[in-house]
Amino acid sequence: MTDHEGDTARHRRPLRADAQRNEDKLLEAAATAFAREGAGASVKDIARAAGVGVGTLYRRFPSKELLIEAVYRQEVQRLCEAAPHLTATLPPRDALRTWMEHFIDFMTAKQGMADALAVVLTDDNEKLHTRALLADAIAHLLAPGTGTSVTRPGVDAQDVLMALGGISLMAAGEQQRDLATRLIDLLLHGVVTG
Template identity: 60%
Template sequence: MSSDRATRPLRADARQNEDRLLEAAARAFARDGAAAQLKAIAKDAGVGIGTLYRRFPTRERLIEATYRNETARLCAAAPELLGTAPPAEALRAWMDMFVDFMATKHAMADALQAVLVADGDLRMQTRDLLTESLATLMTAGIADGTIRPDVDPDDVLMGLGGVTLIAGEPGRRDLARRLLDLLMDGLTHRKDR
């Protein structure tokens, strides 16, 4: 693919097709892992397989684009949630979204690993974006007095990662909710020292 084609903005219909493909891919990867059928993804998105291959010539390119898209969606959710809910509620809702994000990531882990090895900066870029989103939510909560000011967003991100390792599978959502509630209690409870 020429660099001109790669950097040229997509037409509105092509952008919609790509968005539908990435949403369908995220659902398929979360459900079926990296072995998700590309034809099924195209069908779910309402496009032909040729459209999928024009945008994503390899499975790895689709996985990378899905990962980047899901990261961007999760990060964009932070200010959106703050616009509709108090900071502590927005943070808790974002944590649930994080568990979903990680479930999709884990489902395509084998194929994603190859992508992350090929693009060594992608993992750190993602971590930085997620930390910034958490910092946005936590800063709002600190400003309104609901979130402790002495907690580092990196630590919260690590805690969220631990929750998803223990309870990130769909059948363990109740456990994940309980663990996220405990994490929130730790963020909002002010202890006398």
């Protein structure tokens, strides 16, 4: 991918409503395909699953790397945007647990794209920025529990993020999604009081 392609991927003008719907469908289908098949997923199959032609996919994402990068960015954004919604609709412990499960699902999809992401996301500042966004989401989830003595004092959002990253790696290595859920339960015992 050239610098120009990366700039194009990040600085696009707003889309018409129908084009935005097509892009959303493409990103959704791509996220599913990459989680299931890894970066080798067929772009033709992704376009078909999204209900659009492969030409539409390539007009929006001229390379598979740009599609993978867009999926990754969208999934990070969704994960971060979920935190305020969860804290507004669930008790603190349940909101945190639900977000942790979403995080593991995100990491599973990311691991399916790991080889391609290693090529696309080479900027350390970008990685640090993503980590900061995710830690901010966790801090947002911890805050209501701190105010009600549900969250243990001194719990650091970065530490929780690193623990979740470790859980996702262990569960992926064992290829056991249920292991991640059990480990999340153990992590929650260290984060919340009840």
